[in-house]
Amino acid sequence: MNSKLAVFPTSAEINPQGHLAIGGVDMVELAAHFGTPLYVFDEATLRARCREFKREFVSRYGNTAVVYAGKAFLHGALAVILRDEGLGLDVVSAGELHIAINAGFPPGDIYFHGNNKSRDELTLALRHNVGRIVVDNMNELDMLIRLAEEGGYTPKIFFRIMPGVDAHTHGHLTTGAADSKFGIPLSRAEEAVAKAMASAPLKLVGLHFHIGSMVGEHQPYLAAMDRVLGFSAEMTRKYGFDLQELDIGGGFGVQYTLDSPMPEVSFFAERLTGHLSAHYKSLNQPLPQLIIEPGRAVVAQAGVALYTAGTIKEVGGRLYVAVDGGMADNIRPPLYDARYEVLSAGKADVAEADEVTVVGRYCETGDILIKDTRVAPVVAGDILAVPVCGAYCLPMASNYNAALRPAVVMVGDGSARLIRRRESLEDLTHCDSI
Ligand code: LLP
Numbered sequence: 001m002n003s004k005l006a007v008f009p010t011s012a013e014i015n016p017q018g019h020l021a022i023g024g025v026d027m028v029e030l031a032a033h034f035g036t037p038l039y040v041f042d043e044a045t046l047r048a049r050c051r052e053f054k055r056e057f058v059s060r061y062g063n064t065a066v067v068y069a070g071k072a073f074l075h076g077a078l079a080v081i082l083r084d085e086g087l088g089l090d091v092v093s094a095g096e097l098h099i100a101i102n103a104g105f106p107p108g109d110i111y112f113h114g115n116n117k118s119r120d121e122l123t124l125a126l127r128h129n130v131g132r133i134v135v136d137n138m139n140e141l142d143m144l145i146r147l148a149e150e151g152g153y154t155p156k157i158f159f160r161i162m163p164g165v166d167a168h169t170h171g172h173l174t175t176g177a178a179d180s181k182f183g184i185p186l187s188r189a190e191e192a193v194a195k196a197m198a199s200a201p202l203k204l205v206g207l208h209f210h211i212g213s214m215v216g217e218h219q220p221y222l223a224a225m226d227r228v229l230g231f232s233a234e235m236t237r238k239y240g241f242d243l244q245e246l247d248i249g250g251g252f253g254v255q256y257t258l259d260s261p262m263p264e265v266s267f268f269a270e271r272l273t274g275h276l277s278a279h280y281k282s283l284n285q286p287l288p289q290l291i292i293e294p295g296r297a298v299v300a301q302a303g304v305a306l307y308t309a310g311t312i313k314e315v316g317g318r319l320y321v322a323v324d325g326g327m328a329d330n331i332r333p334p335l336y337d338a339r340y341e342v343l344s345a346g347k348a349d350v351a352e353a354d355e356v357t358v359v360g361r362y363c364e365t366g367d368i369l370i371k372d373t374r375v376a377p378v379v380a381g382d383i384l385a386v387p388v389c390g391a392y393c394l395p396m397a398s399n400y401n402a403a404l405r406p407a408v409v410m411v412g413d414g415s416a417r418l419i420r421r422r423e424s425l426e427d428l429t430h431c432d433s434i
Pocket of ligand 1: 252336
């Protein structure tokens with residue numbers, strides 16, 4: 001068995017034809033049917049990850065809400081699964097809110113985030129009566145107070161606190177440090193709490209922080225928790241603030257390559273809930289609800305990108321294999337130096353004798369998908385499967401070089417259904433007028 005299967009969806013296997021199969025569906029046949037680039041999501045893995053988060057956190061800290069961060073990937077079919085599995089949803093724009101509502105996701109389980117929400121977005125959130133609005137800054141607070149007063153709304157809100165903690169991740173993925181565009185610095189947060197507590201329509205029920213993404217350690221979460229809980233206690237003394245809900249964000253790292261393991265969900269669950277319970281035990285106060293917002297860790301491993309190999313060139317001792325996708329559907333390697341594995345879907349049981357660099361088809365030198373990796377001897381027409389593509393690939397996809405954004409398929413129980421058709425040439429000019 002190829003050891004790379006470990007980073008593919010849980011249902012991945014090598015079928016009797018020697019092909020990669022996911023959800024009981026042969027990936028070579030799937031690529032032939034729908035074309036490539038193709039993004040494949042495994043329903044079993046999606047559900048397993050939702051359940052794992054719920055199980056690991058709720059078994060240790062009963063009052064936990066798992067709120068999926070839709071920015072990692074959002075689609076109506078996923079929203080239905082999330083609702084089924086009892087997760088909430090974090091959205092950051094009118095667009096994400098629309099996708100969720102359109103799929104029938106209950107607005108009361110939606111958490112509305114964003115560091116620069118527009119008046120229209122706040123109005124939409126109020127009209128839909130979303131569960132929580134996570135207020136990022138003082139301007140937003142003022143705008144929300146006005147809109148709530150004018151419209152007669154009584155939204156439940158959190159403040160996003162900038163805890164000033166370094167999450168030790170890629171610089172672009174750090175969000176909770178002292179110098180960040182997200183949230184209210186602790187030094188100004190008292191002003192925000194005082195104002196919200198004095199406002200009749202707003203119900204300040206909790207505090208939120210998010211330290212960053214692809215976090216591989218628990219200590220930064222604990223440090224941020226300590227700061228925010230310390231601040232909360234001070235607000236209780238001064239203003240009678242009641243911390244009913246503590247939202248500690250997402251960021252749980254996932255394994256992309258065989259040589260970069262990440263802690264299990266249970267590792268984080270044990271340490272984070274233990275810390276919170278211990279804190280409250282010493283205070284002898286009621287525990288707040290704990291809210292976690294995993295995005296990547298729910299969807300990353302469930303998604304696989306399929307490409308077709310085209311041009312193969314040997315240059316300067318390197319074998320370059322160009323595929324029919326690249327940075328337009330996955331900008332993560334050039335943006336974050338992200339690394340991936342690759343498996344030849346039709347030669348899944350063949351020794352990986354070739355060292356290759358997989359590049360995209362876009363007019364950009366940096367359009368390198370995977371540098372110096374191993375794959376079974378490759379010829380034009382082979383289907384290459386890249387695992388752990390479920391998070392932050394499609395949502396950041398572009399039409400660079402007038403690329404058509406890929407089709408998306410959901411697989412499970414031996415069948416596949418198209419959940420998003422491939423863009424067409426007509427789609428490219430659909431919004432234009434000459
Ligand atoms: N909550 C908040 C407030 C966030 O800002 C984020 C991610 C999450 C939750 C979910 O974080 P996750 O569990 O997915 O790490 N485009 C980057 C990732 C950016 C993450 C932004 N915020 C990437 O491709 O790695």
